[in-house]
Amino acid sequence: MKSHSMSDRPEDICPEPVKALDPAPDPLSPPLYFSSVYRCSNPSQATALLTGAESGYVYCRDGHPNADMLAEKCRRLHGAERAAIAATGMGALALLVLAQLEAGDHIVVSNQLYGVSLELLTSEVGRLGIRSTVVDTTNLEAVGGAMGSLTKLLVVETISNPLLRVADIAGLAELAHQRGAQLLVDNSFASPAVCRPLELGADWVMESLTKIMGGHSDVVLGCICGYERNFDRIAKVLSRWGLASSPMDCWLALRGLSTLAIRVRQASGNALAVAEWLNSQPQISAVFYPGLATHPDHDLALQLFKTHFGSMVTFTLSGGRLAGEAMIAAVSSCIPFCPSLGEVSTTLSHPQSTSHRGLSEEERNALGIEGGTIRLSVGIESADAIIEGLAKGLAAC
Ligand SMILES: *Cc1c(COP(=O)(O)O)cnc(C)c1O
Numbered sequence: 001m002k003s004h005s006m007s008d009r010p011e012d013i014c015p016e017p018v019k020a021l022d023p024a025p026d027p028l029s030p031p032l033y034f035s036s037v038y039r040c041s042n043p044s045q046a047t048a049l050l051t052g053a054e055s056g057y058v059y060c061r062d063g064h065p066n067a068d069m070l071a072e073k074c075r076r077l078h079g080a081e082r083a084a085i086a087a088t089g090m091g092a093l094a095l096l097v098l099a100q101l102e103a104g105d106h107i108v109v110s111n112q113l114y115g116v117s118l119e120l121l122t123s124e125v126g127r128l129g130i131r132s133t134v135v136d137t138t139n140l141e142a143v144g145g146a147m148g149s150l151t152k153l154l155v156v157e158t159i160s161n162p163l164l165r166v167a168d169i170a171g172l173a174e175l176a177h178q179r180g181a182q183l184l185v186d187n188s189f190a191s192p193a194v195c196r197p198l199e200l201g202a203d204w205v206m207e208s209l210t211k212i213m214g215g216h217s218d219v220v221l222g223c224i225c226g227y228e229r230n231f232d233r234i235a236k237v238l239s240r241w242g243l244a245s246s247p248m249d250c251w252l253a254l255r256g257l258s259t260l261a262i263r264v265r266q267a268s269g270n271a272l273a274v275a276e277w278l279n280s281q282p283q284i285s286a287v288f289y290p291g292l293a294t295h296p297d298h299d300l301a302l303q304l305f306k307t308h309f310g311s312m313v314t315f316t317l318s319g320g321r322l323a324g325e326a327m328i329a330a331v332s333s334c335i336p337f338c339p340s341l342g343e344v345s346t347t348l349s350h351p352q353s354t355s356h357r358g359l360s361e362e363e364r365n366a367l368g369i370e371g372g373t374i375r376l377s378v379g380i381e382s383a384d385a386i387i388e389g390l391a392k393g394l395a396a397c
Contacts (some may be wrong), residue, residue, distance in 0.1 A: 024106040030069050032251045036060040042180040052235070062239045066250035071223065071256050076214075077192040078205050080225035084234050085250060088141065089188060089208025091243040092222030093117055096184060096204060098241055099233040103129030106150040108181075110137035110167070112160035112367070115355055117186065121155060127250070137163055137172065138297070144175055151181045158197060158304075159189035162314045162351040163288045163368055166297035166304060173201030182230070188212070189341070193264035194310050204239065210343035213255040215263055263344065266380040268308035273383040274376065274390065275313045283397050285318040312341065313376045315349075323370025323397040324350060328374070330396035334389040341377035346386050349375045
């Protein structure tokens with residue numbers, strides 16, 4: 001390789017930018033491009049790159065190769081025309097709001113959304129002059145009643161937290177389209193290995209890649225997938241509002257995605273076995289899993305998901321909060337209490353003290369969340385090992 005140094009002095013050689021290898025290597029695993037900025041060949045090419053007339057990279061906030069490689073994988077997983085990566089799942093939701101909505105618009109959002117999403121889509125967007133109505137989206141009539149002529153967006157989650165209600169995506173999409181609105185589905189509790197909302201009629205699908213898609217609890221990232229015709233403002237908003245992702249996170253998430261299908265297959269099989277086992281235990285008053293015939297949305301889940309019902313299982317101990325605390329303590333060495341989900345190993349969370357702590361007691365009761373309610377994120381260990389761990393926990397209740 002020829003040197004392009006100004007001099008041969010160490011103080012000049014050390015800070016000198018390293019030239020790319022020539023010929024460029026062709027590695028099997030994706031390289032990690034940490035660079036925040038790229039060389040331009042000349043001023044007209046710089047302008048062409050910055051205006052998008054020529055494809056390529058200039059500045060990391062406007063786009064970088066690791067985000068593009070990850071976006072392409074997400075796009076294909078969801079059968080989408082376009083995909084964009086944001087720094088977090090919330091960033092992906094914010095990206096959509098900022099790109100698609102404006103003051104005066106109205107949105108309809110599910111009352112079972114992830115708490116932080118609910119805050120973003122009610123009080124935060126309210127500050128921007130966007131009105132929202134919160135409804136029970138398992139009731140299509142109520143959704144229809146909440147939509148008006150200014151309604152631009154309907155927002156639901158494929159599988160809700162923590163009672164794992166399943167959204168009638170096809171029905172909701174039809175309803176939204178009849179009213180001239182679009183449907184956004186947060187698919188974070190399902191992943192495209194369980195459900196592909198665009199195929200069911202949704203206009204947008206969002207994933208917190210932090211959860212099941214990343215799968216290893218080592219990144220925070222989000223993605224948004226949809227149709228070419230809706231994507232005009234996405235790239236600009238991503239850059240202007242500073243929502244761009246980090247190359248390292250994208251690289252890790254892409255690696256995580258290489259095992260998504262087999263992780264979800266194994267975890268979903270485990271989850272069904274665990275749910276069936278929990279259902280037969282005397283200390284448990286309720287088990288929520290869409291794969292169980294007793295779940296209110298089982299038929300819908302069969303229709304939408306076909307083979308896998310996901311890795312999330314929620315159950316309620318009849319002994320209340322004390323039993324919940326005893327169980328969490330007894331299993332902590334094998335099933336850690338972590339208020340997130342989608343990790344390769346089994347973890348649990350306690351909705352009353354974490355995700356749903358902001359609700360009043362009555363609101364929680366109305367949803368069916370009690371002190372003894374525990375949400376499991378089932379991992380890819382053997383089902384026997386998970387059940388053994390849970391049995392130890394139940395013995396302590
Ligand atoms: C975690 C989560 C989000 C937010 O994603 P972050 O990556 O934490 O910003 C949104 N929706 C659901 C359903 C989630 O579980």
